[in-house]
Amino acid sequence: xxxxxxxxxxxALRSWVPGADxxxxxxxxxxxxxxxxxxxxxxxxxxxxxxxxxxxxxVAAAAERGLxxxxxxxxxxACASDSLNALMxxxxxxxxxxxxxxxxxxxxxxxxxxxxxxxxxxxxDVELFVxxxxxxxxxxxxxxYHATNVGSMFRPDNPLLPNYKYVPIGYHGRASSIVAxxxxxxxxWGQTRNSPDAPPQFGPSRRLDYxxxxxLYVGAGNALGEPVPVSSAESxxxxxxxxxxxxxRDVQTWEYQPLGPFLAKNFATTVSPWVVTMDALAPFRxxxxxxxxxxxxxLAYLAQPAEAAGVDLTLEVxxxxxxxxxxxxxxxxVSRGSFTHMYWSVAQLVAHHTSNGxxxxxxxxxxxxxxxxxxxxxxxxxxxxxxxxxxxxxLPGGETRAFLEDGDEVVLRGYCERAGxxxxxxxxxxxxxxPAAATFPG
Amino acid sequence: xxxxxxxxxxxALRSWVPGADxxxxxxxxxxxxxxxxxxxxxxxxxxxxxxxxxxxxxVAAAAERGLxxxxxxxxxxACASDSLNALMxxxxxxxxxxxxxxxxxxxxxxxxxxxxxxxxxxxxDVELFVxxxxxxxxxxxxxxYHATNVGSMFRPDNPLLPNYKYVPIGYHGRASSIVAxxxxxxxxWGQTRNSPDAPPQFGPSRRLDYxxxxxLYVGAGNALGEPVPVSSAESxxxxxxxxxxxxxRDVQTWEYQPLGPFLAKNFATTVSPWVVTMDALAPFRxxxxxxxxxxxxxLAYLAQPAEAAGVDLTLEVxxxxxxxxxxxxxxxxVSRGSFTHMYWSVAQLVAHHTSNGxxxxxxxxxxxxxxxxxxxxxxxxxxxxxxxxxxxxxLPGGETRAFLEDGDEVVLRGYCERAGxxxxxxxxxxxxxxPAAATFPG
Numbered sequence: 001x002x003x004x005x006x007x008x009x010x011x012a013l014r015s016w017v018p019g020a021d022x023x024x025x026x027x028x029x030x031x032x033x034x035x036x037x038x039x040x041x042x043x044x045x046x047x048x049x050x051x052x053x054x055x056x057x058x059v060a061a062a063a064e065r066g067l068x069x070x071x072x073x074x075x076x077x078a079c080a081s082d083s084l085n086a087l088m089x090x091x092x093x094x095x096x097x098x099x100x101x102x103x104x105x106x107x108x109x110x111x112x113x114x115x116x117x118x119x120x121x122x123x124x125d126v127e128l129f130v131x132x133x134x135x136x137x138x139x140x141x142x143x144x145y146h147a148t149n150v151g152s153m154f155r156p157d158n159p160l161l162p163n164y165k166y167v168p169i170g171y172h173g174r175a176s177s178i179v180a181x182x183x184x185x186x187x188x189w190g191q192t193r194n195s196p197d198a199p200p201q202f203g204p205s206r207r208l209d210y211x212x213x214x215x216l217y218v219g220a221g222n223a224l225g226e227p228v229p230v231s232s233a234e235s236x237x238x239x240x241x242x243x244x245x246x247x248x249r250d251v252q253t254w255e256y257q258p259l260g261p262f263l264a265k266n267f268a269t270t271v272s273p274w275v276v277t278m279d280a281l282a283p284f285r286x287x288x289x290x291x292x293x294x295x296x297x298x299l300a301y302l303a304q305p306a307e308a309a310g311v312d313l314t315l316e317v318x319x320x321x322x323x324x325x326x327x328x329x330x331x332x333x334v335s336r337g338s339f340t341h342m343y344w345s346v347a348q349l350v351a352h353h354t355s356n357g358x359x360x361x362x363x364x365x366x367x368x369x370x371x372x373x374x375x376x377x378x379x380x381x382x383x384x385x386x387x388x389x390x391x392x393x394x395l396p397g398g399e400t401r402a403f404l405e406d407g408d409e410v411v412l413r414g415y416c417e418r419a420g421x422x423x424x425x426x427x428x429x430x431x432x433x434x435p436a437a438a439t440f441p442g
Numbered sequence: 443x444x445x446x447x448x449x450x451x452x453x454a455l456r457s458w459v460p461g462a463d464x465x466x467x468x469x470x471x472x473x474x475x476x477x478x479x480x481x482x483x484x485x486x487x488x489x490x491x492x493x494x495x496x497x498x499x500x501v502a503a504a505a506e507r508g509l510x511x512x513x514x515x516x517x518x519x520a521c522a523s524d525s526l527n528a529l530m531x532x533x534x535x536x537x538x539x540x541x542x543x544x545x546x547x548x549x550x551x552x553x554x555x556x557x558x559x560x561x562x563x564x565x566x567d568v569e570l571f572v573x574x575x576x577x578x579x580x581x582x583x584x585x586x587y588h589a590t591n592v593g594s595m596f597r598p599d600n601p602l603l604p605n606y607k608y609v610p611i612g613y614h615g616r617a618s619s620i621v622a623x624x625x626x627x628x629x630x631w632g633q634t635r636n637s638p639d640a641p642p643q644f645g646p647s648r649r650l651d652y653x654x655x656x657x658l659y660v661g662a663g664n665a666l667g668e669p670v671p672v673s674s675a676e677s678x679x680x681x682x683x684x685x686x687x688x689x690x691r692d693v694q695t696w697e698y699q700p701l702g703p704f705l706a707k708n709f710a711t712t713v714s715p716w717v718v719t720m721d722a723l724a725p726f727r728x729x730x731x732x733x734x735x736x737x738x739x740x741l742a743y744l745a746q747p748a749e750a751a752g753v754d755l756t757l758e759v760x761x762x763x764x765x766x767x768x769x770x771x772x773x774x775x776v777s778r779g780s781f782t783h784m785y786w787s788v789a790q791l792v793a794h795h796t797s798n799g800x801x802x803x804x805x806x807x808x809x810x811x812x813x814x815x816x817x818x819x820x821x822x823x824x825x826x827x828x829x830x831x832x833x834x835x836x837l838p839g840g841e842t843r844a845f846l847e848d849g850d851e852v853v854l855r856g857y858c859e860r861a862g863x864x865x866x867x868x869x870x871x872x873x874x875x876x877p878a879a880a881t882f883p884g
Contacts, residue, residue, distance in 0.1 A: 135577070135617065135618055136616060136617060136618050141701060151700070154700070155700070161699050161700060162638070163633075163635075163642075163696055163697060163699065166633060166641070166642050167633055167642075167696065167697050169697070169700075169701055169704075170701065170704050171613065171614070171701040171702050171703075171704055172613070172614035172615055172616055172704070172708070173614060174578060174614055174800060175577065175578060176577055176578050176666075176800070176801045176802070176803050176806075177666055177799075177800055177801055179666070186667045186799055188798035188799050189669070189743075189797060189798060189799075190797065190798050191605075191608060191609055191741065193605075196604070199608070199738060200605075200608050200609075200741070201741075202741045202742065202743055202797075224618075224619055224621070224710070225628045225709075225879075226883075227631070227879075227882065227883055228883075229883045229884050231884070248798070251798070254605055254609065255605060255609050255611070256700070256701075256702075257603050257605065257700075258593070258596070258597070258603060258611075258698070258699075258702070259583060259611055259612065259613040259698075259702040259703065260613050260698075260700070260701040260702025260703075261613075261701065261702075262611075262612050262613055262614070263794070263795075263797065263798040263800065266614070266798070266800045267667075267798040267799045267800055268666070268799075296641060299633065299642070299643075299644045300644065300884070301631075301644055301882055301884070352705070353705075355631060355632065355644075355705065355882075356630035356631060356632050356690070356693070356705040356708070356709040357619075357628060357630050357631075357709045357710075358616060358618070358619055358705065358708045358709055359618050359619055360618070361618050364618075437667075440669065440743060440797075441668075441669055441670075441671045442671050442673070442742070442743070
């Protein structure tokens, strides 16, 4: 049960907003991703907006001016908030009604144009925040390529565990350290061990990594004790964003058994500001991952029609170093992958998560796990990309990277492109590494 | 840096509240644990109260009547809330000032007696709630007895992993499914595998278990990127409560590698209503766990003076079955353990959790992990107590239990007793198993 393709996806739709129809743009009228913004320097409360072209449209302001009526009005009013949670909690019909109303407002000849000054702010003049108050943050492990690569490094004798093809493996992450795109990430201290014969030591991580992930934002929740069937799982998703699950690999190696990653991950997770709705993604659905011959079929509670289970979303990692920026060198594309390479679909992740009755709540974040594909160039973290540091990347200017150095900046990008459809983008998820504290407080 | 012992702990202190001084009681004036309550049937907003005898004292009502002045007044006003978060966030000085003010209010001759009707509600007439809005829930693994027992069942060749004596192992749990004491817990469905040669199946868990744990409630938080040194870690703790980390062992065995427990745990976690403050626990501090000769010393960031690192808290598990209740048979004591058996102290758990800069927030819950001691009778879960079901318990009336059956009710209790000190109790943490859904929604 994916969202329908309708007139809001018509590639011929044009907007009165200047630049919204620019070729190659990320935020045409067919996209309208939601985020939380504040006009820089105003000190006012953040509000919910949608991105269009290089502007942000203040949704609640449109409601306040009487420009959004009918079913959409309550949804628009819920945008007078510093998070998307209220809107997300209203469910898919409300979100769809609002999308339709916003298209009417922003399309050529739409009623918004006369109010442009009050509705729009230049993207350059706004701060963007974490889009939802994340109550629960779950991180999955849904790329079999990633799981196999990492497994072969951490457990060479046993790379892909027997449960992988049955269980959409996931674990709980830390919501409090989710930060907005652009927030500096301080290199953490942690326990690491250089060799099995040496005692561990405590100091700044020397194997800092990013992870390219897709974030699923929960819309309507489910009550505790009431599983969400896979057939209706997508109706509990508001939309997708980008997630960088920063990881300290040396800490992870030492700490992760038997209960999983903890301090190796919970020092920071960066999310992109814009949530692309499931509705906006409707024209870009793709078949489910083609399980190789011999792989088991999903158990019944995870079985879904294959034809549109996937999302044809291209994902990129860009890296720049302090030296590159000082030299005016453009960031380097480190990898490009596809969300179609995930072994488990977004609906399967939701269905599995709730299969024991666990309750999801509006604004919760489910991350996909590192998006890696079959090729070296589609590996979504340095651990895989440099094969545990043994094959360092060579950067423009001759620097090399096994893991991230201080001053390195990672930018994740994502976009959907398909013939006959308006391209839609996810914007960016950006973070720069700040040096570790010089001394540890004691 | 533990809370000081002062006049509020004097065992000669008496309260005007009827029954507060009853021998063997849990809530004398020396305790004053905080919780969130509502008078049954009123439908009003829940408020913060303290337990005294068999009454609940409405703290904000005392402030509203002008009975709490000075430094404590703002803290008392923060109790006009449906969670403890505001009070917790005010830090230890505020909590201590409020404790002192409440002792003046409730002691023999205290100013509260003239207002008793407005301040007190019988415990029997109130509903009790989860005490804080838990943003982040972390579960540790701090009993080396538990870790060794479980490890020897899950990994017979490798019971205690090499990191255990260096790393206070922990993982993130699910906050949304934390429920109040007395809430029914529905047996979850999940994936399990009967043998390595068979494919997994999906159905109701057949190895449902409790875990006896102590919960640490965070008071003042720390900013992201700013570790809390072990020397000041306890000043970030508001108090302790009881936690039952319900576990589906058959699901856990199949799912937990490589990222740790997920659906085996996140269907429900029950917490006790009362949070016993670090101040109330001051007379019951104990030396740190005595590490066996040959064990490494904690790394510097986890090193603390040994003399009062522990808490001399006795913990019990009581079980009743539907048949026992029908026959009027009293619950059976299944185990009794001590919180002094934990390898890692509460300060070490806080210091480790924040050592990478991870931010804790007021109201967050850090659970200790199963409290098990060296003896069979002190093992805090059925998995250990019945040795994976191979040594079932015999119950009064002749029933046996390997794991929990439908209708079984588990009650956790905790108390501190010491010669010359007033005994203080934690109240109870209660949950009963409801049958699994008969069919899975599809």
